[in-house]
Amino acid sequence: MRAPKDNAALSGSKPRLAVHKFSSCDGCQLAFLNAGEALIGLSELVEIVHFVEAGPMAAEAQVDIAFVEGSVATPEDIERIKRIRDNSKYLITIGACATAGGVQALRNLADGQAWINAVYASPQYIASLTTSTPIAAHVKVDLELWGCPVNTHQVLAAVRALLFGVAPVVSRDSLCMECKRAGNVCVLVAKGMPCMGPVTQTGCGALCPSFGRECYACYGPAENVNTSSLSRRFAGLGLMPEAIARRFLSVNAAAPAFVQAAKQARGKP
């Protein structure tokens, strides 16, 4: 993401911010709503013009920073995200749904219409696409914040960086780096758990290994991942091909590196 030239690149004295929601669980918006005093502080630094769950509503307003939660799941969503892009200087996706289709993107690999038909007696009333896709599949995204959910630190750091006129920095190291620094015992090596840490982006604080369990890849793929090697290791631990595929197909179900790894595990390159 290119840095704004200076604060003036964000409009006037008080930059304008919007939080938009698409198909999601609302959990990433809680990165703001759970921020406590920092939320009140944020409202003094920027003008929050659109954030339906918090109150302010101006869906079509011109803003400096637009945060987008959720995946594109209806025909109307496709039009709405284009308008948001046109109205926003910086568009930042927050979370697994907006960045990688979310857990609901599991239907992309199945027969999406059959799923809808199975849940609803009258599927003709349901205006839903048969796929769930990330925002970047439809418009240019300036910054992607991964995580299921993203945390307060990630969203506020992005706003802070933009206010200071610098490009936000997102580490794409693997979780193992963070986990080692935290001093955790490796659950893959020591306990033989099918940990996704080696292929998962850092950022959560290595929570799962610190609780003695395997990472399940909430923060999506790290940079330059070796998924085949990890899959072989999982097979060595006794996981069947389908179980290996399911390790990759979870909350970031449309992340290309993970979809590819799952196909490979299932023997369908």
Add this chain to the structure above:
Amino acid sequence: MSEERRIAINVPALARVEGEGALEVLIEADRIVDLKLRIYEPPRLFEKLLEGRDYAEVPDLVARICGICPVAYQMSAVHALESILGIEPGPWVRSMRRVFYCGEWLESHSLHIHLLAAPDFLGFDSITAMAKIHPEEVRRGLRLQALGNELIKLCGARSVHPIGARVGGFHHAPAVEDVSALCVRLRAALPEAADLVRWTAGLDLPDEVQGFTSVALRHPAEYPMNEGRIVSDQGLDIDIAGFENRFKEHQVPHSTALHCLLDGKPYLVGPLARLNLNRDRLPDAVTALLTETGIRWPSANMFHSIVARAVEVYYALWEALRILENYRLPDSPGAISVMPMAGVGYGCTEAPRGLLWHRYALNDRGEIISARIVPPTSQNQARIEENLQQALLAVGLDQDQDKLRFHCEQVIRNYDPCISCATHFLDLQIQRR
């Protein structure tokens, strides 16, 4: 009202609810011709995406149904799955699950009271506007919300989509020193929560009494969270496995969330219903404060929901303290080494917004064959529509459009609808002919 009067109100979205829905009201002269709570958030089809997954993956997946009440989804799921697998997690897990749930009630209720509901009663459109005039009340609310998040983190490492829960118990037992440190904060928050109850009871709440059926879990000894029978104030008293015999979901064209009815009629779930049915399960300190509010319980005024929520905030602090002040490290934080087993199991727990019912069928490899999830907001949808009908007539259809619209929004917010859960944006349209 003059027949000349034709007004169309079109507000693009109802603010301060979780998820996306719309309200459409059509008023012709002196009657409501049509009223629909329209929920159009796209479905995410969880019941299908669970099929074929291993039972152990379910708690992490169902948490994603709702960012505000992930603990509830995890709890209903683990109870259902444990009943199939024959797992008895034991008293330590049972108690710590209550602590985990106390955290979610505290977080979700504090968020709803302060960020979503209270601005209505005090004439603000958001918490940030309210914070300028009522800074102390807002700070108190944010502190209680933060404390709820801390309780969830104690058991789950993070408050949204916590990672600590599993079938059989937890992945990790909190350290004694972390528990002690949190107990100090919980005890210090008791007077703040008591003040919160008094503050909500002192708000200028509309006096609108309606007839409705309250439905909640009931436990022989405890205020209900994870276990109990499903009861109503109209004599219903059934095992959770019998839910489908009495409660039926059906699809309506204007909603992607299925409507659920009890014996064909709307009913209420959530904090007010729980309190109406379970006051005798509260500890003395909470009962004393409940009496002090001067409200006659059980209450048939839906606007008392905000008070009920505050009472449950106060209760959650006491309950978490009761458990954590006697905390001991367990030998193991949960039951282990489970043999997969085929079968059908049910889980029903009290999410912050009410009854959350799950049913799973497993095959002998421990994979999900089918799943059915009935969230609280889908159960409250028909009651919300019924409430709106009655509320509009009580306020008077000849009132000006802004007043009617605002009142409708207030009515809806009483239910703390979690539309993302139920499947989804409130966009209010009142048309008059």
